[in-house]
Structures are given as C-alpha cells and as structure tokens.
Amino acid sequence: MMSTAGALFTDTFAHKKDDILQPDGFKQDTGSLLLSTFVINILSLALPVMTLQIYDRVLPNEGTWTLPVLIIGVCLAIVLEAMLRLCRQYITSRAGAKYEHLTACRAMDKVLNADLSKTIDYGIGEHLHRMGSVGKVKDFYNGQALVTLAELAFIPVFLGLIYYIAAPLILVPITILSIFTALSFWGGYRLRHALQRREKADDHRFNFLIESLKGVHTLKAFSLEKFFERRYEALEETSTYANYRVTEETAGIFNNGAIFSHLMVTSVISVGAWCVLSGYVTTGGLIATLLLSGRMMQPVQKALGLWARYQDYALARAHLSGILLTPQNENEYVEEAPQVYPEGRLKITDMSFKYQKDEHNFLEKIDLSLKYGDTILISGAQGAGKSTLLNLISGIYPPASGEIMIDGQRLQSFSQNQFIKHVGYIRSEPMIFRGTIRDNVTAFGLIPEAQVQEVARLLEIDRDIAKLPGGFDTFLSGNNTDSIPSGLKQRLSILRVLATKPKLILFDNADRALDKEGYAMIYSFLARLKGKATMILVSEDRNICDLAERHYVMRDGKLIPDSQQEKQGNIKPYQELRL
Numbered sequence: 238m239m240s241t242a243g244a245l246f247t248d249t250f251a252h253k254k255d256d257i258l259q260p261d262g263f264k265q266d267t268g269s270l271l272l273s274t275f276v277i278n279i280l281s282l283a284l285p286v287m288t289l290q291i292y293d294r295v296l297p298n299e300g301t302w303t304l305p306v307l308i309i310g311v312c313l314a315i316v317l318e319a320m321l322r323l324c325r326q327y328i329t330s331r332a333g334a335k336y337e338h339l340t341a342c343r344a345m346d347k348v349l350n351a352d353l354s355k356t357i358d359y360g361i362g363e364h365l366h367r368m369g370s371v372g373k374v375k376d377f378y379n380g381q382a383l384v385t386l387a388e389l390a391f392i393p394v395f396l397g398l399i400y401y402i403a404a405p406l407i408l409v410p411i412t413i414l415s416i417f418t419a420l421s422f423w424g425g426y427r428l429r430h431a432l433q434r435r436e437k438a439d440d441h442r443f444n445f446l447i448e449s450l451k452g453v454h455t456l457k458a459f460s461l462e463k464f465f466e467r468r469y470e471a472l473e474e475t476s477t478y479a480n481y482r483v484t485e486e487t488a489g490i491f492n493n494g495a496i497f498s499h500l501m502v503t504s505v506i507s508v509g510a511w512c513v514l515s516g517y518v519t520t521g522g523l524i525a526t527l528l529l530s531g532r533m534m535q536p537v538q539k540a541l542g543l544w545a546r547y548q549d550y551a552l553a554r555a556h557l558s559g560i561l562l563t564p565q566n567e568n569e570y571v572e573e574a575p576q577v578y579p580e581g582r583l584k585i586t587d588m589s590f591k592y593q594k595d596e597h598n599f600l601e602k603i604d605l606s607l608k609y610g611d612t613i614l615i616s617g618a619q620g621a622g623k624s625t626l627l628n629l630i631s632g633i634y635p636p637a638s639g640e641i642m643i644d645g646q647r648l649q650s651f652s653q654n655q656f657i658k659h660v661g662y663i664r665s666e667p668m669i670f671r672g673t674i675r676d677n678v679t680a681f682g683l684i685p686e687a688q689v690q691e692v693a694r695l696l697e698i699d700r701d702i703a704k705l706p707g708g709f710d711t712f713l714s715g716n717n718t719d720s721i722p723s724g725l726k727q728r729l730s731i732l733r734v735l736a737t738k739p740k741l742i743l744f745d746n747a748d749r750a751l752d753k754e755g756y757a758m759i760y761s762f763l764a765r766l767k768g769k770a771t772m773i774l775v776s777e778d779r780n781i782c783d784l785a786e787r788h789y790v791m792r793d794g795k796l797i798p799d800s801q802q803e804k805q806g807n808i809k810p811y812q813e814l815r816l
Contacts, residue, residue, distance in 0.1 A: 258558065365447075370553035386540070435479035611786065613773055632648055671713065674710070
C-alpha cells in the first residue's frame with residue numbers, strides 16, 4: 238500500500254499554508270492525532286506479544302503466576318486503546334464539522350460576490366452539484382486521511398516484528414501486500430474514470446431537471462410533458478449506467494480487500510503450520526504472526542477505502558477550487574472609511590463594458606452626470622443595453638473601464654450595508670425568497686421593521702398584507718406555487734428596495750408585473766419622490782415617462798441625449814391617467 242500512501246501524501250501531510258481549500262481559522266490538530274495514533278499502535282502490540290509469551294514460555298514452564306499478570310496488562314492496554322480511539326474520533330469529527338461549515342460559508346460568499354461578467358456560465362444544477370463537493374473534501378482535511386497514512390507507517394514495524402519472531406514467514410505478508418497494492422492502484426485508476434463519467438452525466442441531468450421545473454407552467458401550457466419525460470429518461474439512463482459503473486468499480490476494490498484479508502490469514506496459517514512442523518517457527522511465533530498479520534491488514538483496508546474516496550475527492554477538489562477561485566467584484570471598502578451621507582448624486586465618466594474578454598465593448602464611453610433630484614428617462618430598442626447600464630450602476634457588473642461615482646465616492650468603495658442606502662434597484666421581475674413576507678421585506682432582518690412598516694403605509698401595501706391569513710408571517714416559497722398574486726409579489730419587492738430610503742432609484746420596467754392597484758401605487762409614489770430623490774427610469778408607460786425631465790436614448794452601445802424630447806416634468810394626477 239506504499240504507492241497509495243505516496244499518492245495521498247501531498248494532499249494530506251503536505252498541506253501548504255496557501256492551500257485554496259483550507260479556510261482561515263481552520264487548522265488540523267496534527268500533534269494530537271499523530272501522538273494518539275502512535276500510542277494506539279504500540280498498545281495494539283500487547284496481544285501478539287502476550288500470546289508469544291504464553292505459548293513459548295508460560296505454558297512450557299508452567300508459570301501460573303505470570304499468566305494473570307499478562308492478562309491484566311493486556312486488558313489495561315485494550316481499555317486504553319479504546320479510550321484513545323474514542324478521543325481521536327471526537328477530534329476528527331469536530332474538525333470535519335468545523336471545516337465543512339467554514340468552507341461552505343466561504344464558497345457561498347464567493348458565489349454571492351462573484352464578478353458576473355467573468356463567471357463561467359454553469360447551469361444552476363451543475364452549480365448546486367459543485368457546492369455539494371464540500372462534504373466529499375472534508376475527510377481529507379479533518380484528520381481521517383492523516384490518521385490512516387500514519388497507521389500505514391507502522392506496517393514496517395509490524396513486518397520487522399514478524400521477522401524477529403518468525404523470520405521464514407516474512408515473505409508471506411510482503412508478497413500478498415505487494416500484489417494487493419498493485420491491484421488497488423489499477424482499481425483506483427478505473428474508479429476515477431468512472432467517477433468522471435458519472436459527474437458529467439449528473440451535471441447534465443441536474444441542469445435539465447432544474448430548468449424543466451423552472452418552466453413547468455410553460456411546459457404544461459404547450460403540452461410538452463411527454464416530450465420532456467422522454468428526454469429526462471435518456472439522461473437518467475446515462476446517469477444510472479454511469480452510477481452502476483462506479484458502484485461496480487467500488488465494490489470490486491472492496492471485494493479485493495476482503496479476499497486478500499482472508500488470503501493473508503490462510504497463507505500465514507498454511508505456511509506457518511509447515512514451518513512449525515519443520516521446526517523453523519514456534520507455535521507462539523505462528524499465533525503471534527497471525528495476529529500481527531490481521532492487525533496489519535486493518536490500516537491497509539482503511540487505506541483502501543481512503544484510496545477509493547480519493548478518486549472522488551480529486552474531482553470534488555477541482556469543482557470546489559473552481560468555486561473558490563471565482564473572480565470577485567472589486568471592493569475597496571475598509572471599515573475605518575468615513576460613511577458618505579446619501580444624496581443621490583451620480584457621475585459616470587468614460588465607462589465601457591463587455592461581457593466577455595474577447596468581445597467588443599457592449600457599452601462604449603458612457604458619460605452621465607446627475608445631481609440631487611434629477612429624473613431622467615432612458616429608452617432604446619430591446620437589447621440595446623438599458624438594463625445592463627442599470628446593472629452597472631447598481632454594482633451587479635463592474636465596468637471594464639471608466640468609473641462610476643455615487644455621492645462623490647467610487648461605487649466599489651461602498652460596503653454592502655452602505656450601498657443599499659444610496660441606490661435602490663427596482664427590477665422588472667419580482668424577486669421573492671423562500672421565507673415569510675416579513676423575512677422578504679426586511680431582507681431577513683437587515684432592514685429595521687419599523688422602517689419597513691413606515692414605507693409599507695406610504696405604499697399602501699400594509700392593507701393588502703393584512704388581508705392575508707398570516708399577515709406579515711405568511712410563508713412564501715419563492716416560486717409560482719405561492720398563493721399571492723404576482724402583482725403583490727412585485728409590490729413586496731418594491732417595498733424591500735424602498736424601505737432603505739435610497740436617494741438614487743433605478744426603475745427598470747417594474748410596472749409590467751403590476752395590477753391596476755399596484756400601478757397606481759407605484760406611479761403616485763414615484764410622483765411624490767420627484768425632486769426628493771434622483772431617479773433613472775426605464776419604462777414604456779407614457780405616464781411614467783412623463784415624470785422625466787430629460788430623455789436619453791441607448792443606441793449602438795452609447796447613451797445619447799435626446800434634446801427634442803426634454804420635458805418639464807408635468808405630473809398628472811392619477812385620476813387623469815388612462816389605465
């Protein structure tokens with residue numbers, strides 16, 4: 238099993254301080270694990286040594302007083318060994334739980350702060366599959382692998398002891414271990430290829446499954462259920478066969494371990510019996526060798542299981558490293574930096590943006606300057622870049638060049654808690670998270686509830702929420718199965734954005750998902766905000782467009798002022814609107 242130990246050494250003993258998979262604040266208790274493993278293996282020699290003494294010295298010499306002493310000593314060694322194993326198991330279990338928690342939180346932080354313009358376009362299912370790699374990696378950081386390899390290091394000690402008490406029998410365990418190591422290495426190679434095929438098949442299946450569930454209402458509307466069932470059956474067949482191959486290879490490896498364990502015992506007994514009859518080995522030496530051979534196979538079988546898991550670990554490590562190396566949004570904020578009072582001023586200077594490095598700029602040399610209270614309208618053809626510009630101003634995408642200044646400070650220098658007080662982004666599609674309405678409108682406790690209640694009264698949403706059976710405690714799943722209408726979902730999303738009272742409001746066709754009552758609410762609120770907050774409007778609604786004082790057109794990746802359509806901002810009362 239020495240080749241196995243060599244293959245695992247780098248990932249177990251030789252963890253570097255800059256290992257991307259090792260989170261800050263996590264450290265293996267290497268000293269305690271190695272010391273306990275050393276003592277456990279020394280204590281495990283008590284039974285073979287006692288057997289040798291009893292059969293070769295005590296019984297032939299009738300040492301009746303010596304036998305109880307040996308039995309008491311072995312019993313103490315067994316009790317101490319059991320206690321040390323329990324303590325070692327506690328250390329590794331706690332370390333594994335700590336590693337999984339820290340790494341999972343770190344991976345989630347990387348995903349949430351990813352630079353979306355540089356992120357690899359994984360499917361949702363594949364991304365979830367990759368997040369599940371944390372559980373597969375933890376066994377190689379919690380100390381289990383370290384313990385197994387440390388126990389493997391005692392195999393030469395066991396072989397040396399066998400050579401000392403029964404020299405002719407030393408060739409038996411060496412031969413069997415050599416053959417077993419070669420077969421395990423080949424089995425691990427086959428298992429890795431089977432795991433790679435399974436990972437690829439599962440990624441395709443998860444992506445298809447999640448995208449189908451997201452569009453299940455569309456599928457039903459077009460009666461495509463049977464067609465998608467056939468497609469999923471094909472993907473499931475490929476995934477099942479790949480999983481079958483993994484199970485077959487894994488079972489083959491562990492079956493080899495059981496076979497060679499029995500082969501070791503049978504060979505030692507067979508060869509040892511001949512050696513005893515020929516006078517080369519004593520009876521006590523044969524029994525002690527048999528016990529040592531069985532004890533020697535325990536770390537070998539553990540290493541075999543480790544070697545099988547290592548194939549899966551290698552793939553999981555690559556997936557998890559991909560998440561942890563995700564390009565991040567630049568953030569220059571430091572806690573000691575002074576907080577800027579929200580005023581709603583915006584200045585964009587010579588800004589360009591592209592989605593891929595090898596593409597031409599999608600937005601080119603954008604310049605825009607807004608002072609407190611300005612309201613502008615941006616129009617343009619579909620796909621011209623209106624929403625992309627709002628995504629840049631809201632910090633979802635970083636600019637490729639140029640800079641965005643909000644209230645005299647670079648956008649990247651804001652902390653997350655500061656930024657939502659400066660900029661509020663009202664999107665066209667409602668964003669509802671799994672939780673209660675209270676959780677959603679308070680951003681899970683980040684926004685004071687009193688502040689949310691105040692804005693809810695201004696938007697007249699509190700009355701609609703009060704009509705629900707659970708009120709603010711009504712549970713929402715975040716998908717189309719929720720009992721509340723989509724118009725109310727959109728108003729809840731708007732409430733969450735406006736509850737922080739931002740001074741710069743980005744409005745991206747958010748009136749599309751609103752019902753008549755919701756439309757009246759948002760129009761009236763925007764009209765009241767005119768002059769009290771800076772607003773950038775993207776809308777096709779004539780009434781909302783009339784709120785703007787200046788008009789810009791997005792064309793060919795450039796923001797062009799339209800002087801012919803500048804407005805004076807005449808606000809119509811809602812009663813005169815044509816709905």
